[in-house]
Amino acid sequence: MSIWIHEDSKILVQGITGSQGMFHATRMVEYGTDIIGGVTPGKGGQSVDLPGRSVPVYDTMTEAVSDTGGEASIIYVPARFAASAIMEAADAFHELNGGGLIVCISEGIPTLDMVRVVAHIGQRPGVRLIGPNCPGIISPGESGGCKVGIMPGYIHTKGRVGIISRSGTLTYEAVAQTMGVGEGQSTCIGIGGDPITGTGFIDCLAAFEEDPETEAVVMIGEIGGTAEEDAAEWVAENFSKPLVGFVAGATAPPGKRMGHAGAIISGGKGTAEEKFAAFEAAGIHIARDPSKIGDVLLDVLIEAGLRES
Amino acid sequence: MNIHEYQGKALFREAGVAVQDGVHCTSVEQALAAYDSLGSEVVAVKSQIHAGGRGKGNLYSSDSDDLVMEGGVKIASSREDVEEYASNILGHTLVTKQTGPSGKLVNNLYIEAGCAIAHEYYLALLIDREENSVLIMASTEGGMDIEEVAENTPEAIHKTWVDPIEGLHDSQKNALADSLGLSGSAHASLVEMVGQLVSMFVDRDCSMIEINPLVKTEGDTMVALDSKVSFDDNASFRHPWRAGLRDLSEESDIEVRARAHGLSYVDLDGDIGCLVNGAGLAMATMDVIKLYGGEPANFLDIGGGADRESITAAFGIILEDPSLEGILVNVFGGIIRCDMVARCIIEASEEKGLNVPLVVRFSGTNHKEGKEILDSCELETITTSTLAEAGEAIVKVIGGDSS
Numbered sequence: 196m197s198i199w200i201h202e203d204s205k206i207l208v209q210g211i212t213g214s215q216g217m218f219h220a221t222r223m224v225e226y227g228t229d230i231i232g233g234v235t236p237g238k239g240g241q242s243v244d245l246p247g248r249s250v251p252v253y254d255t256m257t258e259a260v261s262d263t264g265g266e267a268s269i270i271y272v273p274a275r276f277a278a279s280a281i282m283e284a285a286d287a288f289h290e291l292n293g294g295g296l297i298v299c300i301s302e303g304i305p306t307l308d309m310v311r312v313v314a315h316i317g318q319r320p321g322v323r324l325i326g327p328n329c330p331g332i333i334s335p336g337e338s339g340g341c342k343v344g345i346m347p348g349y350i351h352t353k354g355r356v357g358i359i360s361r362s363g364t365l366t367y368e369a370v371a372q373t374m375g376v377g378e379g380q381s382t383c384i385g386i387g388g389d390p391i392t393g394t395g396f397i398d399c400l401a402a403f404e405e406d407p408e409t410e411a412v413v414m415i416g417e418i419g420g421t422a423e424e425d426a427a428e429w430v431a432e433n434f435s436k437p438l439v440g441f442v443a444g445a446t447a448p449p450g451k452r453m454g455h456a457g458a459i460i461s462g463g464k465g466t467a468e469e470k471f472a473a474f475e476a477a478g479i480h481i482a483r484d485p486s487k488i489g490d491v492l493l494d495v496l497i498e499a500g501l502r503e504s
Numbered sequence: 505m506n507i508h509e510y511q512g513k514a515l516f517r518e519a520g521v522a523v524q525d526g527v528h529c530t531s532v533e534q535a536l537a538a539y540d541s542l543g544s545e546v547v548a549v550k551s552q553i554h555a556g557g558r559g560k561g562n563l564y565s566s567d568s569d570d571l572v573m574e575g576g577v578k579i580a581s582s583r584e585d586v587e588e589y590a591s592n593i594l595g596h597t598l599v600t601k602q603t604g605p606s607g608k609l610v611n612n613l614y615i616e617a618g619c620a621i622a623h624e625y626y627l628a629l630l631i632d633r634e635e636n637s638v639l640i641m642a643s644t645e646g647g648m649d650i651e652e653v654a655e656n657t658p659e660a661i662h663k664t665w666v667d668p669i670e671g672l673h674d675s676q677k678n679a680l681a682d683s684l685g686l687s688g689s690a691h692a693s694l695v696e697m698v699g700q701l702v703s704m705f706v707d708r709d710c711s712m713i714e715i716n717p718l719v720k721t722e723g724d725t726m727v728a729l730d731s732k733v734s735f736d737d738n739a740s741f742r743h744p745w746r747a748g749l750r751d752l753s754e755e756s757d758i759e760v761r762a763r764a765h766g767l768s769y770v771d772l773d774g775d776i777g778c779l780v781n782g783a784g785l786a787m788a789t790m791d792v793i794k795l796y797g798g799e800p801a802n803f804l805d806i807g808g809g810a811d812r813e814s815i816t817a818a819f820g821i822i823l824e825d826p827s828l829e830g831i832l833v834n835v836f837g838g839i840i841r842c843d844m845v846a847r848c849i850i851e852a853s854e855e856k857g858l859n860v861p862l863v864v865r866f867s868g869t870n871h872k873e874g875k876e877i878l879d880s881c882e883l884e885t886i887t888t889s890t891l892a893e894a895g896e897a898i899v900k901v902i903g904g905d906s907s
Binding site: 274275303304305306307308310311313314315318330345346347350360361362363364365366367368371375388390391415417418419420421422425441443444445446447448450451452453454455456457458462463467483484485486487 | 602631633634636637638650651667668669706709711736737738739741742768770772780781782783784785786787788790791792793794795800803805808836837838839867868869890891892894895
């Protein structure tokens with residue numbers, strides 16, 4: 196098991212005929228993802244050749260979902276069109292399937308567009324958005340697996356550790372370190388580095404708590420906002436599995452945006468120190484050194500009786 | 505993107521938000537002409553820089569560091585006052601709580617008609633990340649540092665949120681005016697202003713509008729006596745007019761140049777340059793350097809679409825730092841391949857004349873090939889495969905303490 200996606204999930208690609216869409220759709224199929232179609236307005240009726248299969252292109256998400264039974268979509272459209280692509284997907288999944296998963300990779304979506312998008316999704320129960328500005332979600336399988344994102348698939352192996360992160364490459368770093376101590380992953384989710392995102396830490400933690408195959412979780416935050424503090428508060432009351440936490444940006448100066456639109460200490464709030472303190476207060480095992488995330492995980496698994504050494 | 509007070513007030517005027525008459529000036533002559541034209545005996549002479557705390561800041565001579573004047577915002581009651589204050593401000597360096605010790609050179613001045621103030625308030629609109637909406641904050645404690653107010657008297661701050669779909673309800677505007685203890689025409693004036701500000705915030709894709717102080721005049725109307733406006737950079741594509749408001753002299757030259765190459769760069773005080781793919785990993789790399797006893801010289805994310813041109817530019821920018829003692833490259837290959845980065849490093853180091861130790865950590869896509877390329881070339885590099893080894897190696901090689 197895994198959360199939100201599984202080896203047989205049927206995936207649509209919005210923006211499939213673009214260069215990014217084609218490139219990553221190919222990588223996803225190579226990994227084992229079941230891509231069953233795509234959407235590019237104006238290109239309906241065409242088809243796209245992916246490794247070992249040819250998939251149809253539709254003009255709209257409504258056509259794509261009703262024709263293929265797609266359960267999830269991944270969005271590679273330019274930032275200026277991304278908000279309407281997300282809302283189109285949300286409407287199609289809500290009306291036709293009663294829900295669905297949307298993963299938005301696009302970076303640079305205006306914040307007020309995201310405010311409207313998240314409110315729109317909030318009115319469509321069952322629809323989940325991951326991202327934007329994120330690497331996506333991956334659940335490694337026995338051979339291949341389901342990858343709905345841009346992460347390098349081969350660094351992952353099926354296992355029992357869930358990973359949640361606001362970052363892209365730092366998620367891969369965490370994956371590499373869990374592999375370094377001999378642990379695979381159940382599901383890894385990059386929730387995105389923007390100030391306003393769909394799925395947050397708490398949604399992921401709640402799903403991992405319910406997932407029998409996830410036995411421990413690594414949570415990677417960064418400076419800015421209070422999502423980590425809120426998650427810590429939730430964890431203290433509701434989360435029972437071993438949890439390792441790291442926060443990037445202890446050395447970041449205040450008032451400076453550190454690459455991600457959401458990674459900024461403003462008005463003295465959102466520092467790594469506050470977040471680490473909140474993690475500690477909630478009983479989360481903290482790794483202050485990002486090169487020791489794997490080591491801390493190993494200690495925690497041993498302490499929990501989940502590993503001998 | 506931030507803009508000056510005088511630019512923010514021009515946008516306020518367009519939105520219908522009440523402001524005093526004022527004139528933007530860049531010379532003492534213009535300041536005097538502005539005084540004559542405003543027809544107000546008392547005027548405010550205001551330094552225009554992007555940082556806050558101007559009123560309590562000090563002006564220093566740009567070459568000798570001598571104190572020229574206390575206070576970057578002055579009330580002038582005569583033509584002579586205007587001349588004195590304008591000459592003390594223009595061409596001098598204003599140091600405030602927010603500028604850091606090096607301060608900001610003041611090239612712009614705003615001369616604004618005086619105002620008979622009955623009371624000062626605080627009003628701000630900003631994105632509330634946790635509530636996923638635009639937050640409006642108001643306080644009766646105007647003219648003060650709002651963070652101090654939030655710390656000491658949080659009950660003095662009133663908050664309301666704009667519904668992303670339905671907008672701001674009239675009842676919310678009225679409640680906000682009530683919470684500030686306003687009545688009569690001042691109450692009506694604030695209700696109208698809040699609606700105008702919400703429209704401006706949304707129409708212009710702002711990330712913040714702050715008015716401190718917002719004043720109630722003796723004539724019982726509300727006037728924005730200050731303006732601090734910043735925009736969401738992600739939305740710049742639909743606001744071409746913003747280009748005309750950008751003051752590049754207010755931005756770090758090196759950060760502007762980095763951005764032109766698709767790089768995200770932030771200057772820091774240390775001596776170990778960093779070149780990393782991904783913002784989170786770049787922060788984590790800085791954190792590791794610090795934990796191993798070193799000090800990062802910069803944050804640098806080369807982004808997901810980095811190529812030979814941008815990696816060469818990144819090296820050039822890092823090497824500009826005179827206190828640089830070493831460079832740590834940390835690349836976790838995904839879409840970016842480590843062998844490509846390795847070739848770029850060799851070319852860039854030749855082109856830019858690399859003269860400090862270089863530690864390279866590769867992981868992910870084609871990391872082995874990347875390491876082989878570096879190990880077999882003439883360029884002296886220390887290659888590592890884990891983040892821990894990389895942190896240890898760079899601190900050790902520059903002679904720091906890597907305990």
